[in-house]
Amino acid sequence: MLLRPTTMALVAGLALGAPSVMAAPEKPVAAQVESTSTAPKAAAQNEASSYAQREAKDQKVQNYQGGNTVIITMSAGALVLLLFLLLII
Numbered sequence: 015m016l017l018r019p020t021t022m023a024l025v026a027g028l029a030l031g032a033p034s035v036m037a038a039p040e041k042p043v044a045a046q047v048e049s050t051s052t053a054p055k056a057a058a059q060n061e062a063s064s065y066a067q068r069e070a071k072d073q074k075v076q077n078y079q080g081g082n083t084v085i086i087t088m089s090a091g092a093l094v095l096l097l098f099l100l101l102i103i
Contacts, residue, residue: 021103 069075
């Protein structure tokens with residue numbers, strides 16, 4: 015059974031490696047200040063109003079569900095796979 019020693023080596027490496035990385039001194043980072051303009055806000059408002067007009071014309075938009083089913087299914091599948099892998103190891 016090579017799986018158990020490999021798992022223990024991985025856990026030991028993560029347990030001993032993480033504190034040493036966190037103990038490393040941080041290097042200072044230079045700050046950069048950017049000025050903002052009000053032009054994008056006006057464009058965003060104009061874009062929002064045109065989107066609202068298109069939404070009012072198209073009645074199918076009200077029934078749009080998006081990808082809810084796909085997201086929920088993939089998340090549940092990933093969770094089941096993660097639990098399965100944890101139980102095997």
